[in-house]
Amino acid sequence: MQYMLLIVEPQGQRRTRTPEEGRAVYGQMLAYTESLKARGVLLESNSLREKSARLKVRDGRRSVTDGPFAEAKELVGGFFLLDCPSREQALGYAAECPAAAWAAIEVREVGPCYE
Structure with missing residues:
Protein backbone atom coordinates (compact mmCIF):
# COMPACT_ATOMS: atom_id res chain seq x y z
CA MET A 1 0.00 0.00 0.00
CA GLN A 2 1.06 3.55 -0.56
CA TYR A 3 1.04 6.19 2.17
CA MET A 4 1.63 9.92 1.92
CA LEU A 5 3.43 11.59 4.80
CA LEU A 6 2.56 15.29 4.76
CA ILE A 7 4.78 17.66 6.75
CA VAL A 8 2.32 20.20 8.21
CA GLU A 9 4.27 23.07 9.72
CA PRO A 10 3.38 26.44 11.23
CA GLN A 11 3.23 29.13 8.55
CA GLY A 12 6.31 31.35 8.63
CA GLN A 13 8.35 28.98 10.79
CA ARG A 14 11.10 28.60 8.19
CA ARG A 15 11.75 32.34 8.24
CA THR A 16 12.56 32.18 11.96
CA ARG A 17 15.59 29.93 11.37
CA THR A 18 19.09 31.25 10.87
CA LYS A 56 -11.12 27.76 -8.37
CA VAL A 57 -13.21 27.22 -11.49
CA ARG A 58 -16.90 28.06 -11.11
CA ASP A 59 -19.34 28.27 -14.03
CA GLY A 60 -16.39 28.12 -16.41
CA ARG A 61 -14.66 31.11 -14.80
CA ARG A 62 -11.21 30.72 -13.35
CA SER A 63 -10.17 32.51 -10.17
CA VAL A 64 -6.58 32.48 -8.92
CA THR A 65 -5.56 33.80 -5.50
CA ASP A 66 -1.90 34.06 -4.57
CA GLY A 67 -0.81 32.77 -1.16
CA PRO A 68 0.25 32.15 1.48
CA PHE A 69 -3.22 32.66 2.82
CA ALA A 70 -3.81 34.79 5.92
CA GLU A 71 -6.45 32.42 7.28
CA ALA A 72 -4.02 29.49 7.14
CA LYS A 73 -2.02 28.95 10.31
CA GLU A 74 -0.25 25.90 8.90
CA LEU A 75 1.01 24.83 5.52
CA VAL A 76 2.19 21.64 3.87
CA GLY A 77 5.95 22.09 3.78
CA GLY A 78 6.83 18.79 2.13
CA PHE A 79 5.87 15.19 1.55
CA PHE A 80 7.11 11.62 1.38
CA LEU A 81 5.29 8.99 -0.68
CA LEU A 82 5.99 5.54 0.75
CA ASP A 83 5.22 1.99 -0.30
CA CYS A 84 4.83 -0.14 2.82
CA PRO A 85 2.55 -2.98 3.90
CA SER A 86 0.63 -1.32 6.72
CA ARG A 87 -0.54 1.90 8.31
CA GLU A 88 1.41 0.96 11.44
CA GLN A 89 4.64 0.75 9.45
CA ALA A 90 3.89 4.11 7.80
CA LEU A 91 3.29 5.62 11.25
CA GLY A 92 6.63 4.17 12.36
CA TYR A 93 8.43 5.83 9.46
CA ALA A 94 6.61 9.09 10.24
CA ALA A 95 7.79 8.92 13.86
CA GLU A 96 11.40 8.71 12.62
CA CYS A 97 11.05 11.88 10.53
CA PRO A 98 13.13 14.75 11.95
CA ALA A 99 10.30 17.17 11.07
CA ALA A 100 8.17 15.56 13.79
CA ALA A 101 10.17 17.73 16.23
CA TRP A 102 8.78 21.00 14.76
CA ALA A 103 5.79 19.98 12.62
CA ALA A 104 2.93 17.51 12.52
CA ILE A 105 3.27 14.52 10.20
CA GLU A 106 -0.05 13.64 8.62
CA VAL A 107 -0.17 10.00 7.42
CA ARG A 108 -2.70 9.27 4.68
CA GLU A 109 -3.32 6.13 2.69
CA VAL A 110 -3.33 6.69 -1.07
CA GLY A 111 -6.38 5.38 -2.88
CA PRO A 112 -9.10 6.15 -5.41
CA CYS A 113 -11.35 9.13 -4.63
CA TYR A 114 -14.49 7.01 -5.03
CA GLU A 115 -13.72 4.80 -2.03
Whole structure:
Protein backbone atom coordinates (compact mmCIF):
# COMPACT_ATOMS: atom_id res chain seq x y z
CA MET A 1 0.00 0.00 0.00
CA GLN A 2 1.06 3.55 -0.56
CA TYR A 3 1.04 6.19 2.17
CA MET A 4 1.63 9.92 1.92
CA LEU A 5 3.43 11.59 4.80
CA LEU A 6 2.56 15.29 4.76
CA ILE A 7 4.78 17.66 6.75
CA VAL A 8 2.32 20.20 8.21
CA GLU A 9 4.27 23.07 9.72
CA PRO A 10 3.38 26.44 11.23
CA GLN A 11 3.23 29.13 8.55
CA GLY A 12 6.31 31.35 8.63
CA GLN A 13 8.35 28.98 10.79
CA ARG A 14 11.10 28.60 8.19
CA ARG A 15 11.75 32.34 8.24
CA THR A 16 12.56 32.18 11.96
CA ARG A 17 15.59 29.93 11.37
CA THR A 18 19.09 31.25 10.87
CA PRO A 19 20.81 30.10 7.66
CA GLU A 20 22.88 27.67 9.75
CA GLU A 21 19.77 26.22 11.38
CA GLY A 22 18.11 25.91 7.97
CA ARG A 23 21.08 24.00 6.56
CA ALA A 24 21.14 21.72 9.62
CA VAL A 25 17.43 20.93 9.25
CA TYR A 26 17.92 20.30 5.52
CA GLY A 27 20.79 17.91 6.29
CA GLN A 28 18.63 15.98 8.77
CA MET A 29 15.85 15.68 6.22
CA LEU A 30 18.26 14.50 3.51
CA ALA A 31 19.62 11.82 5.85
CA TYR A 32 16.06 10.68 6.62
CA THR A 33 15.28 10.56 2.89
CA GLU A 34 18.36 8.43 2.25
CA SER A 35 17.36 6.04 5.05
CA LEU A 36 13.93 5.55 3.45
CA LYS A 37 15.60 4.91 0.08
CA ALA A 38 17.97 2.38 1.64
CA ARG A 39 15.00 0.47 3.09
CA GLY A 40 13.28 0.43 -0.30
CA VAL A 41 10.10 2.21 0.79
CA LEU A 42 10.51 5.69 -0.70
CA LEU A 43 8.65 6.35 -3.96
CA GLU A 44 8.95 10.15 -4.02
CA SER A 45 9.64 13.10 -1.75
CA ASN A 46 10.12 16.82 -1.93
CA SER A 47 9.99 20.06 -0.02
CA LEU A 48 7.37 22.66 -0.89
CA ARG A 49 7.91 26.40 -0.87
CA GLU A 50 5.63 28.64 1.15
CA LYS A 51 4.44 30.74 -1.79
CA SER A 52 1.36 29.23 -3.39
CA ALA A 53 -1.71 29.86 -5.50
CA ARG A 54 -5.30 28.73 -5.06
CA LEU A 55 -7.34 28.00 -8.19
CA LYS A 56 -11.12 27.76 -8.37
CA VAL A 57 -13.21 27.22 -11.49
CA ARG A 58 -16.90 28.06 -11.11
CA ASP A 59 -19.34 28.27 -14.03
CA GLY A 60 -16.39 28.12 -16.41
CA ARG A 61 -14.66 31.11 -14.80
CA ARG A 62 -11.21 30.72 -13.35
CA SER A 63 -10.17 32.51 -10.17
CA VAL A 64 -6.58 32.48 -8.92
CA THR A 65 -5.56 33.80 -5.50
CA ASP A 66 -1.90 34.06 -4.57
CA GLY A 67 -0.81 32.77 -1.16
CA PRO A 68 0.25 32.15 1.48
CA PHE A 69 -3.22 32.66 2.82
CA ALA A 70 -3.81 34.79 5.92
CA GLU A 71 -6.45 32.42 7.28
CA ALA A 72 -4.02 29.49 7.14
CA LYS A 73 -2.02 28.95 10.31
CA GLU A 74 -0.25 25.90 8.90
CA LEU A 75 1.01 24.83 5.52
CA VAL A 76 2.19 21.64 3.87
CA GLY A 77 5.95 22.09 3.78
CA GLY A 78 6.83 18.79 2.13
CA PHE A 79 5.87 15.19 1.55
CA PHE A 80 7.11 11.62 1.38
CA LEU A 81 5.29 8.99 -0.68
CA LEU A 82 5.99 5.54 0.75
CA ASP A 83 5.22 1.99 -0.30
CA CYS A 84 4.83 -0.14 2.82
CA PRO A 85 2.55 -2.98 3.90
CA SER A 86 0.63 -1.32 6.72
CA ARG A 87 -0.54 1.90 8.31
CA GLU A 88 1.41 0.96 11.44
CA GLN A 89 4.64 0.75 9.45
CA ALA A 90 3.89 4.11 7.80
CA LEU A 91 3.29 5.62 11.25
CA GLY A 92 6.63 4.17 12.36
CA TYR A 93 8.43 5.83 9.46
CA ALA A 94 6.61 9.09 10.24
CA ALA A 95 7.79 8.92 13.86
CA GLU A 96 11.40 8.71 12.62
CA CYS A 97 11.05 11.88 10.53
CA PRO A 98 13.13 14.75 11.95
CA ALA A 99 10.30 17.17 11.07
CA ALA A 100 8.17 15.56 13.79
CA ALA A 101 10.17 17.73 16.23
CA TRP A 102 8.78 21.00 14.76
CA ALA A 103 5.79 19.98 12.62
CA ALA A 104 2.93 17.51 12.52
CA ILE A 105 3.27 14.52 10.20
CA GLU A 106 -0.05 13.64 8.62
CA VAL A 107 -0.17 10.00 7.42
CA ARG A 108 -2.70 9.27 4.68
CA GLU A 109 -3.32 6.13 2.69
CA VAL A 110 -3.33 6.69 -1.07
CA GLY A 111 -6.38 5.38 -2.88
CA PRO A 112 -9.10 6.15 -5.41
CA CYS A 113 -11.35 9.13 -4.63
CA TYR A 114 -14.49 7.01 -5.03
CA GLU A 115 -13.72 4.80 -2.03
